[in-house]
Amino acid sequence: MIGSGKPIFHSPFSILFMTLSEYRLLHQRIQPYIHRTPVMTSRLLDEISGTQTFFKCENFQRMGAFKMRGATNALLNLTDGQRANGVVAHSSGNFAQAVALAAREMGIKAYIVMPNTATAVKKQAVLDYGAEVIESLPTPEDRQAHADRISHEKGVPFLHPSNNMDVILGQGTAAIELLDDYPDLEVVITPVGGGGLLAGASLAVHLMAPQAITIAGEPMEADDAYRSLQSGKIESNATANTIADGLRTHLGHHNFPIIQQHVSEIIRVTEAEIIEAMRLIWERMKIVVEPSSAVAFAALLQEKSRFQGKRIGMILTGGNVDVTALPFG
């Protein structure tokens, strides 16, 4: 049975010694719940970047973002006992929808803590997936306090959106699929926010394509991951005035060591560069991506002189954007 609740990995340390066949087993377990998203190419964007770029389109993933992978894997790795009463997560964005949808698919009750500033549309999406929404103040402390309280009161495990080993490994399966399709990539680029995708993807690159390097794009306005790699400890952002709303969070103790080990570089991009990259993807590739997705492409464009002629893999993370409030023109 898929989702038997038998965890594949327990320890946060064992991940650094995980084998590819173990990682493929994990991928196989989540496949019934996720889409195998397409990889798109664009002659026009390749002309602009001077590279051959392969875009992994997680905007076409279920609920519109790669977060479905991590949420699914985290739920599958709970024991029946652990998940008997449900799970709790906090998120104002894609992880909220991902946990709600994955939980519904498995018949698990989901409690989602969302800031009271979240739009009605976002709340409704989570409710539509059958989850229970609990409002918090829009501060990290208050949302965590609510999640902890529910975890305690209801006896349900808390799932962190990025600093959770099962979530990290789930997110990285996007890179597994990309490398299965294009094994000879030289560079893989993702955005970095909480660090879950970046850590998981860098591990997949390490295991499947040791010839390749993993790079991240990060908004200049929320460059905590860049500073963390420099200082050797997890830094946070005093402010995070970036349009890339999925990338305002900071790294965690589970994903930071993996990123330190396997990520070559973090490239910081300006808000103008993010918007321009997003416009290029929309206009030339004809697909809807979130600002966070455009951060990775913006990083490539900024440093394109160094990547001339290279085969680049890029994870377009999601497509959940309010089309009535776009940053163009």
Added chain:
Amino acid sequence: MIGSGKPIFHSPFSILFMTLSEYRLLHQRIQPYIHRTPVMTSRLLDEISGTQTFFKCENFQRMGAFKMRGATNALLNLTDGQRANGVVAHSSGNFAQAVALAAREMGIKAYIVMPNTATAVKKQAVLDYGAEVIESLPTPEDRQAHADRISHEKGVPFLHPSNNMDVILGQGTAAIELLDDYPDLEVVITPVGGGGLLAGASLAVHLMAPQAITIAGEPMEADDAYRSLQSGKIESNATANTIADGLRTHLGHHNFPIIQQHVSEIIRVTEAEIIEAMRLIWERMKIVVEPSSAVAFAALLQEKSRFQGKRIGMILTGGNVDVTALPFG
């Protein structure tokens, strides 16, 4: 050699007697110049429409629209002598880019008559493909007069964007691919503007899926095709105040008889319905489509009670839209 200049069909009448193998031969000849576009599905949109809909994504076609098919076929069917000095076309939109790109691929000179009201971006796109742009007044009479003058002066054939047999047959190859992928469709829906795509697609449906019917969506604000089917003669629009700028033109004597023969019905949609359908496609499918593309989906939504449970094929015609001037919100 592909593009030997040997025409497959000469007579406007023979098309009604064309066989499927002849049509497949034509399709095969244009394949090196076009993309085999993907067919996408969406659980969320299926829930909304109550159907199983298969979206043929011509927004991912080269230069961003199905027009590449017709332009390519028309150029391939010219003799070497006919195209020695080039070709001339008029269009303010996708057909201009399509002829320019297809001509460049075949080493043919292209003269494109564009209204002096066309945006700089559209003119630049045509120039970038290496065509020569000639400005006209923004009236059908003046643009035709310029095209006729160039045809005469330069000794080059004129290609009409929709009322040309080779163009019609080229456009219909989108439906051939859709039906190759999904042979058991029950309904195929396209938008109708000049009638080229609708005629070609209805012919493909007739030849490949006789169990299916072909239907068109048309803006209420430019409902000439609807009225033409009712009156039995080609009607035009006194005004055409529709956001679906690709659908403001009227039918022609080449495509009208085919449409009369093979199209079951034209469903008219309001501007609000077009914008809502377009928003749904952008938000749920995460793809960029033009308003004209959304007209077909708007028609399905308007009449969804009649299509419950049916397998629908829908041609999303293009994705060339100015993202700085969107109609949402």
